């Protein structure tokens with residue numbers, strides 16, 4: 248038994264705790280509570296101290312496209328004039344780079360490593376090629392790869408359904424979006440996903456152009472027609488149309504459906520999402536880059552929905568970072584409590600991916616997938632602690648490894664090793680403020696057998 252002790256615990260499923268303890272055995276959380284109580288219950292247990300740290304559950308990235316990582320120049324461009332214009336840019340960039348599979352995989356591998364480095368422990372990846380499945384063995388967390396199908400024309404949808412029959416049961420498959428994938432194809436994909444117990448992510452209500460297409464046409468229809476992707480079989484919904492209503496009409500909304508983006512939805516559609524048990528994933532960084540708007544987060548929360556957070560891809564987001572996505576949400580939705588934003592990045596993501604029995608919160612029975620976020624100083628109040636997690640550029644983060652005594656697992660951030668040996672005291676993690684030549688203002692130092700293993704510095708920005 249090991250007890251992790253920190254000045255702050257953020258269990259997510261229960262209120263934050265000052266001077267908290269987490270008892271862990273064989274990789275499973277046994278108890279979470281005030282350190283004094285936990286210590287009293289397991290007097291013989293080894294205690295690992297995490298000074299200056301907030302312990303919280305591992306982060307979940309509920310929507311990414313790793314295979315677009317080599318197109319990162321797109322995500323750094325100014326917002327496109329319209330959403331179809333961005334798709335046009337994406338298709339052009341993709342066809343230009345399509346031949347180079349090795350480059351694509353290498354960029355995807357780097358993006359995934361960076362996700363791991365910031366404390367992402369599960370990631371839902373949408374892939375057209377399915378190639379990113381190859382990266383799973385190099386990722387310490389759970390990489391869920393969904394092979395994405397699309398096709399709006401009757402003939403292309405029928406061909407896609409035939410291809411779908413050839414997929415192995417282990418391969419989760421999904422549809423792209425209502426504006427690109429015919430109802431018949433989506434129903435086939437959804438029926439298969441339900442039969443196999445897979446989550447069904449789908450881009451939903453990302454742009455105003457999408458809603459216009461579903462209602463009557465607009466620039467998206469012209470875009471599809473120009474590319475011979477439109478055969479007139481699509482039935483517009485009329486003035487009351489909406490992407491969530493469209494999914495509902497076609498029987499695609501249930502508790503395993505994950506609606507990604509949900510920017511352009513109305514209150515009735517939020518109620519439909521809540522009633523169906525469908526999950527929602529927000530991608531604020533991508534939405535901002537593409538200039539498509541902001542989702543009605545406060546209203547989603549009021550209806551009892553706890554959205555997940557996704558980074559989307561480097562082709563529509565300058566940075567893949569769940570910490571940054573949290574900061575953007577905090578900035579764009581000041582009325583939303585910061586603790587809800589942390590809950591979205593952890594428990595919301597776990598629920599969206601069907602992993603909430605194991606991940607997403609610090610509570611007895613769940614896996615001890617715990618992050619230690621080191622802060623420069625211990626925040627005096629709960630409110631300040633959570634605000635700093637969601638509003639500052641955080642920090643030094645490490646995933647704890649119970650079996651190795653807390654620090655020899657993953658060293659998530661690896662700035663140059665530069666630290667004072669006098670900090671060495673057995674195997675431990677020290678949160679220290681210091682000013683070293685490398686410019687770090689604060690650091691966490693990992694020590695094993697009196698030797699500094701890593702100095703994990705960070706600079707507040």
Ligand SMILES: [Zn+2]
Pocket residue numbers: 310311312373450507559560
């Ligand atoms: Zn996406």
